[in-house]
Amino acid sequence: MFWTSRGNIKLFLTASLALHIVILTALFFPSEKAHDLLDALAVQQGSTCGICQFDPELCEELGVDNVQRALSYVGTNARLRRVLAKLRRGERLTVGVIGGSVSRGFGIDREPGYTPNTPTNLNRIVFDRLNSLFPAPNGVKVGESGRKENMNSYISGAVGGVGTDYFSLCYGEHLPDDMDLVLIELAINDEVLIRNINSYELLVRSLLDLPNAPAIMNLHFALNFNTITNGGDMHLGIAQFYDLPVISLRNAAYRSVLQNESLIPEYFFVSEKGEIDTRHISRKGHNLMGRLGAAYIETQLCEMEKFVASIPGADSMTIDQLYPLEPIPRMQVNMRYDKDVVIPTIKPQCFPANGKKNPLVPVTNEGWRNWNWKEKHYLISDTPGSRVTFNLTTAIGNIEIHYLRSYQYNLGSAKCWIDEDVDKAVRLDGYWKEHYNIGRAATIGSNLTPGEHKLTCELLNETADPSGGKEFRLISVMSI
Template identity: 40%
Template sequence: MNTAERRRTWFRLSLVANIALIVFVLSVYAGKHKDASFADQTHVVESSSIHDHDQFRALLKSDKGLASELCPKPIKPAPEKVIVEVEKIVKEYVNVKQDKCGMCEGPVGKKLCEQYGEEEVRRSVTYPGSNKRLRRVLDKMRNGKDFKMAVVGGSVSSGHGLKEDDHKYGPGNMHAILYKHLQDTFKPTKSEFINGGQPAQGAEYFCMCAHLHIPEDADLIVVEVGINSPPAKPSVEAFELLIRSLLQRENEPAVLIYNTFALMFDNIAMAGDLNYGVAQFYDVPVVDSRVALLQSVWDDHTILPKWFTNDKAFPSGIDLRHFGPTLHAFSGDVMMAYIESQLCEMDALEKADAKTKYTIGEVPPQRVFGKFTPGKVEPILKPFCRTTNSDTFPLLPKDNHGWREWSSSPEKKYWIADEPGSKISFPFTTTQGNVILQYLRSREFGLGNIRCWIDDTEDSTTKYIEGYWNEPYNIGRTTTWDRVAPGEHTLHCVLRDQTADPGGKKEFRIISLMSI
């Protein structure tokens, strides 16, 4: 049974269930069969016997038609008021059946569905939400107003693996594709696209540092951080802080979560699989490429070289972490197909009510990762972030012995040390007492260990941090201090002589210092 047949079957069964309920109401109205049970009075007709609301109306108006179809004994004709209500129900189901505002109805969505299949493309919408914010922004766009689109994401968003000189803003990048669609659709006088993607970074970094990479007045923000964090509670807590901080911006932007996928790690699941509860709590729509496309991989794994980046550095010759041009094109198009579906629904709303206004709901007063407390309102997040990847808010030490600045690429910068005993100290401020140090973890780079503490409380705040791990990816990870007194402080770190690296190497790489 294909998708269309399943939808028709669902429609007919739902219609019959409503008809059965209506028969019961009409039986009470007629005052007959009072002593008989509902099951004795009615029997359900074959779902194919009633095809549209015109036929159903004719049956309702007949003394015998409805009874012969639905009941063993006749009942009185239904009053006009009941007929109107029944027609309303039937029309609602007919509209669902027609699905006029689906993912395959707009010009971009239609081509995408022809290429990948309707079922696959429709599956990509894993949480639609109410789209209040998105529709408000789209209304602004199609009224000819200027807009800014921004991106928060990792190396996939940065275009790692694309064969372009400017892989962040080149025409093959998924977000550049979406931005081009928006320009072609709305033809604004002025618009701006800011790709804030940072390689090897996920929600743990962006929850504190997003404001360093995207403008505060962005209208539409695409969030792609699902594969740069493990499927664990700390990752989801950081994701909540990221979403909450974006929604709390003064210009009330629309946020669209887009999940990419990777197939080279120990688990297919990544943090994106655990983020749905946060998306639902904050009413943010989610579009997911893996949900749409993984079945095609199961059916034919030889498609992988066409979808992912070809890289001879990997034994298979395929980098299954980074999308190739084909998946970038799919991603940009499927995000636009979702926007097209919302524009269609907006047209329907405005046709029904020309005075339709697009408003937004409030950000929940409390976090989902927190105890419910009636009347409590969480303060607006104002993160502190100093990072090696920012020229505006760089991570600069107040004291340094033995550490140096170093980069492996223009977007991967660190403070590093390789001599045990090297010490570095960073100033910071906090308002809510949460302090986070981010550093690189890898099994490839010969990373060692450090010891860090806050101010002069070495005995009570010391944490031991390892750079080496046995995971198959190199990525920023974090260590957190809680309940730090609000105000100004200093974090001290010393490179240890001990190391977990099998080769005995001891280098350590610090990325950023953050707090709220």
Template identity: 25%
Template sequence: MKSNHSSSSRSSKALHQSLTPRITIFLLIVFILFLFTRLSLFPSESSSRAFDVAPRGLYRHFSPRDYLNESANDPAPFHFCPIYGPGDVLAKKYRAVNLQKSVLNRGSGTRIHRVIHKAMRGLPVTISVLGGSVSSCHGAGEDPLSPTCYPSMFFAWWNSVFPHPASELTNGARRKTDSSYYSYCNGHHLPDQTDLVILEFDSDDDYDGVWLEHFELLVRSILIRPDHPAVIILGHFSPQLQGLYGYAGPEQLHTQVAQFYDTPHVSIKALLYESFLHNPSLALEKYYADPMLPNSGGHRVLADALIHYMQEQICTGWAAVRGYTYDVTLPMIFNSDDAKVEDAVGLFRGMDVRKGDKAQGGKKKLWSPPTDRTAAAAVPRFFLTTRPDPSGGTDPFHFEEVQPFCVSANDLINPLPISLFVGTGWHMKRPSHAVADSLTTVDAYYWYAFYPASKLRVPVTVSGGDVAIWYLTQDSRAGQATSEVSCWVDNNYGGAKVIDGAAGSDPRPSIRIIDRSVEPGSHYVECQLQGTEGVKVAPFKLLGVFTT
């Protein structure tokens, strides 16, 4: 037994002695391979880099950041951001592609972001509307501030996002009125100070090049106001106009102006056109009071298109303010923009006082000087159709800024003096109610005469050189009598223009340019009723005299 135990001990010892060198050699080979790969594949940092690397321990408090979805880490305080995201209810309702197509011109958005920036700072915002029958809520409440009409719908949404008790909504829209009137008389329908003006004339203007000039004058005259408001062009889709023009319409002229003056143009045509073609009767029932006017459902679409555009700009503006994006021209901030909310003036520069409020002096104005406010959104120093004169030297455009001048029969604040009508054969028509909500024969204020040779002289001020007559047409169907007037500037009898009031349709306002290139300054316009003297004719109805 002892010999067996001794032999086994010797054999295990011999095995251990034989394995030790092998393990040592194996470990040595592994170490050499590790050292070789370390030196060849991973050279020393000091030999390959020209900068120092901080110890990794300094970054232990950092965490990965999703730059492609910034809202996941730092969400905006608006539920509809990011646009077309999970919180974008309107995108689910109308589809993102249709909402994208509804913006006919987006522009830089500089003026819009100035308004949004003001609202984000907790300051009140005044929103004004100009338009025709659609914006005056004809067919959807009949009240310009009806809750079933898009102006009130949009304003209610605005207050839900930027609530402020001093924010204002004004609606200067008039039934059966196109941009030709507002291009000269918009100042009569806008407050002295406003931040945002919505223009809705896509279904009111004619698809004619003349209306390109009218609409340009309207947009330009608003942009150069002392308060420099932002402008949004809003378009209604009318089945009646689709029957006349097909897909193209007056909105194409308005888009040209929008592009030239960097104003957004939003239209609901992309939202309703396809559904109207597929099922006209259903679309008319759901969205229209008649082939021209929308009902409350159509106004909901108008409000939603406008709201979604503003939501897009709010989300983009917020991202730019936080430094997440740089695709927005942020408004410049000046000391005069830092007035406190309690220093805000009223709608008419502090002249109005609400019931229960006391008038206070020394109010600061919440708007900057024109040169500051337009620094990032300057109005072009020429017109859309301007062509340079090669021989013009330093002034190749011979540019004169427009200052629209409006003498309107509907101006109840500064009407023409009664003395101008005495002994002229012309009279002033006043409707039975205090305020005319349209310009039809029943509702309008106008000047009229029915004895030939009756002559009316109206003093005017000219800046840009154009002089126009605004009048009410007369239905010549069924043999109804019509009349004519001859109008001229100063003593330019040879340049007099004869205006025929006849029209083969219902009475509607119309405009006629009677002179161009009139010298700036004070002038007068004379209009004389035509016909056989002493023989009574159908009354000719003048609505106003306009100049630029």
């Protein structure tokens, strides 16, 4: 069976052109010269399922070599092909997005805004390409799963200013369990810290264990945070171990930017004042990143056609026979090897300040209040001595909180403890010297007995802020 697509037409034309070159070379060049030219052609053509076959304009814009550099890790694509095989057999598609303010859409328009569902958003570009290839009878549902209504679905769970330490425990607050494909854009939100290796691994293990065994694609970009190196570089080794494709706009564009800095205002958001924000890509940046992801998926459909064509009776085989699902490794990479350890399925609890499924509701509250800036929500206090308490249940003994750190918001300090262990309280400073503002997770209790516990936080009079700021912003409390 030959599956008709725009990509197949391009593939046919490319193969036809290559065949004509082979014939002309053999006719008009001496045999040794012809051999050399044909070898060079073979190298140039490479795979007949390359990105340039499916989006030649993208390759012309970025350059063929730069598009190749964007493919940070390819792997087997076993899970992605399994999902695509289901779509080819008529099943519905649910795509979820895990990301920060970039995926929220900050920087797509000239005026700052959050537009996670617009067709110009990088993640929506990937979804729309899939939806055009495999449309659902009843159309598209945005914001929640439409599987029961026989619809394809796109759900953005992106939250600005947080990274994998938040999403590893809180993704379920923002996304449904029936996802088929998860797009992760958190390279820039994660700092270059060893702890983010662990939080990214916890995140992908939890996602891979969801009921529909979803595929994961990592979409990386960055130019300027603390360094050009970013959390995506910490994620890469974990992605390789779990066989998760990684596509990086940074790797595709950074060399060109170094040679021609006039490209920066093209790729990144420019404010009304003319200030360039190199932490948020522009509409063009979204377009390039989204098209890289979309074309990459088409390359996998192309490879699947070749694979299926090589197997007699493939049309009568089940998805499990063609694309068997490998078990999740019994241990994390970020652990010492142990022949007996088996990591259980991770089922975290998360109570964020902007929670809809599980809102952050204290059992006792003296002096804390809800507050938000645009779509960033917090439980805050600015009165020293104010206390707030939450009830949590833990299965493996860890309780964490997520709070804001900033150099410019005059943030104060708090201490938090478990049950009655005030003497074991952990001090948390909202102020720091890093020149960016971001949520940070902190472990308040570990190796706790499974079951119910109390988490209490108190605003301190002491503060690390040089100007004496007292306000503390709590984002969420979590347990596993």
